[in-house]
Amino acid sequence: xxxxxxxxxxxxxxxxxxxxxxxxxxxxxxxxxxxxxxxxxxxxxxxxxxxxxxxxxxxxxxxxxxxxxxxxxxxxxxxxxxxxxxxxxxxxxxxxxxxxxxxxxxxxxxxxxxxxxxxxxxxxxxxxxxxxxxxxxxxxxxxxxxxxxxxxxxxxxxxxxxxxxxxxxxxxxxxxxxxxxxxxxxxxxxxxxxxxxxxxxxxxxxxxxxxxxxxxxxxxxxxxxxxxxxxxxxxxxxxxxxxxxxxxxxxxxxxxxxxxxxxxxxxxxxxxxxxxxxxxxxxxxxxxxxxxxx
Numbered sequence: 599x600x601x602x603x604x605x606x607x608x609x610x611x612x613x614x615x616x617x618x619x620x621x622x623x624x625x626x627x628x629x630x631x632x633x634x635x636x637x638x639x640x641x642x643x644x645x646x647x648x649x650x651x652x653x654x655x656x657x658x659x660x661x662x663x664x665x666x667x668x669x670x671x672x673x674x675x676x677x678x679x680x681x682x683x684x685x686x687x688x689x690x691x692x693x694x695x696x697x698x699x700x701x702x703x704x705x706x707x708x709x710x711x712x713x714x715x716x717x718x719x720x721x722x723x724x725x726x727x728x729x730x731x732x733x734x735x736x737x738x739x740x741x742x743x744x745x746x747x748x749x750x751x752x753x754x755x756x757x758x759x760x761x762x763x764x765x766x767x768x769x770x771x772x773x774x775x776x777x778x779x780x781x782x783x784x785x786x787x788x789x790x791x792x793x794x795x796x797x798x799x800x801x802x803x804x805x806x807x808x809x810x811x812x813x814x815x816x817x818x819x820x821x822x823x824x825x826x827x828x829x830x831x832x833x834x835x836x837x838x839x840x841x842x843x844x845x846x847x848x849x850x851x852x853x854x855x856x857x858x859x860x861x862x863x864x865x866x867x868x869x870x871x872x873x874x875x876x877x878x879x880x881x882x883x884x885x886x887x888x889x890x891x892x
Contacts, residue, residue: 599651599652599653599655599662599666599669599701599781600652600704600776600778600797601652601709601716601778601780602662602701602709603640603641603647603652603655604705604778604779604780604781605618605621605708605709605779606637606640606641606647606704607641607645607780608780609622609625609629609833610641610645610816611645615805616622616802617804618779618780618803618806618807619717619770619805620806620807621712621807622809624712625707625708628707629707631707631710632700632703632704632707632708633696633699633700633703633704634824635833636692636696636697636699636700636703637700638783639676639681639689639692640697640701642684642685646679646684647679647684648677650669650672650676650677650680650694651697653665653668653669654795657806660876662670662705666698666701666702669694669697669698669701670694670695670698671694672694674694674793677693677694678699689729693857702765712883714881714882714884715885716779716806716808718880718882719800719802719803719806720779720800721778722775722778722800722801722802722838723800723801723802724775726801727739727742727743727775729788730742736749737749737750739843740754743775743796744798745798747796747798751786754796756796768794770792771793771794772791772793773794773795773796774793774794774795774796774797775795775796775798775800776795776797777797777798777799777800778797778798778799778800779799779803779806781797781799803826815827815831818830818886818887822865823856825846825848825852825856826856826860828846829846829853829856829857829860829866830860830865830866830879830883830886830887831844831872831887832845833844833866833877833878833879835878836869836871836876836877836878836879837876837877838874838875838876839853839854839857839875842857842877857877860883861877864880864882864883865879865880865883865886866878866879866880866883867880870885
C-alpha cells in the first residue's frame with residue numbers, strides 16, 4: 599500500500615521523480631479516467647498523506663486487498679481527524695469506503711500492470727541488502743542505503759532538510775527497512791508504538807522503465823539451453839513435471855533436473871495443489887522472456 603500511496607506523489611509532481619518518468623508517461627492515458635475527486639485528497643501540496651493510508655503490514659504475506667480492508671475499517675473519528683491534519687479542512691462527501699474504492703481502481707489501472715517489474719526490483723534490493731549485512735555487517739549495509747543515511751557508533755542519522763529534527767530510540771524494537779520506488783530520498787514515517795521504519799530508494803531504478811526487446815526464442819535457447827527455454831515457453835500456466843515431460847517427450851526425471859536449475863536461478867517456483875506440485879514462472883522469468891505472469 600505504501601508504494602501505491604507514494605506513487606500519487608509522482609503523478610502530482612513528476613519533476614520530483616525523474617527516475618519514474620517512464621512510468622508516469624505510460625500511465626497518463628489511464629490516469630485521466632480515475633476518481634480524482636477522491637484521490638486528490640490523499641496527498642497534499644507538501645506531499646503529506648493521512649497515516650491511515652499506510653497501515654503496517656502484519657506479515658510478509660500481506661496482500662493489497664488485506665490493506666484495503668484495514669483502511670475500510672478505520673473509524674470515522676480517526677479518518678476525519680487525519681484528513682484535517684493533512685489538509686486543514688475536511689473534504690465534503692468523502693468516506694473510507696470511497697477511498698477504498700478509488701484506491702482499488704487506481705491499483706488496477708496504473709500499478710498492477712507494472713507490479714511484477716516493480717516487485718522484482720524491490721525484492722532484488724532486499725536480497726542485496728541482506729547479502730551486504732551478512733558479509734560486511736550492519737554498518738556497511740546501513741551506510742550503503744543512500745548519501746543521506748549514515749551510521750556510526752550505534753547512531754543512525756538521516757539527513758532530511760525539509761523535516762523537523764527528532765530523535766527516535768529503537769530500544770530493542772528493531773528497525774524496518776523498506777525500499778520504495780516513489781521516495782527519491784530517505785523517509786521516516788512516524789508510527790507511535792511500532793518499530794521505526796526507514797524508507798530508502800532501491801538500486802537499479804535508472805533502467806526500470808527502459809524499453810528492452812525480449813530475446814528471441816533462439817537467443818533465449820543459446821542463453822539458458824534449449825530444454826530450459828522450451829520449459830519457460832510452456833509454462834504459460836502452472837504445470838506439473840509429468841505434464842511437461844509428456845509435452846517435451848522426455849522423462850520426468852530429465853524435466854525435474856531442468857526445473858531444479860530454473861528454480862535455483864529464480865526463474866520458476868513450485869506451488870502445491872493438493873498432492874500435486876505445479877511449477878510456474880516468476881516475475882524474473884517474465885522480464886527475461888517478455889511475457890506476463892499469471
